[in-house]
Amino acid sequence: MTTEEIGVKEAAELLNVHPQTIRRWIRLGHLPAKRVGFKKVLIRKEDLMRMIKPAQKGRPEAILSFLREGTGWEEMTDEEAQKLIREITAHRSKPPREVQG
Template sequence: MRHKRQNQPIEDKQEDYQFLTTREVAEHLRVHQRTVQRWISLGHLKATKVGPRVWRVRREDLDAFIKTNTSGREEDLRPGDN
């Protein structure tokens, strides 16, 4: 016997995160991509490894990084000096 499907939305427990590549982060901060990779390896910038040598940064983690490491301007970015 077939059951009728109920048209109820499936609640997705995952939040809708926007992930950025290290290149996108570098372009946004106007630094070299290797600088972003260094910040990740030093633990200054939180990121998720999605493959060998491939990292993604959540937009909210980038925003927190900027807020923590600047005096209000992205040009003043100095990780580790805080």
């Protein structure tokens, strides 16, 4: 069974964070990764998903709803978009914790 691996940029896009945030989590040991060659860093998608789950528990419902339903910005009311932006901003600086198991 092959484990899917993705790059820093793709991981950042999946979590909607800046690639530098992913690099920081790797550097601090929050996210396992391996270097391939001089510049390429690969992250197992499984490890990335492990980090998302505990963070979801603490996320406000508007963020979870947005992630679950995949609602696009253009489909949201101004009020819904502002609420989502406030909640994302409030939780943005907290790194997700890895699941212990």
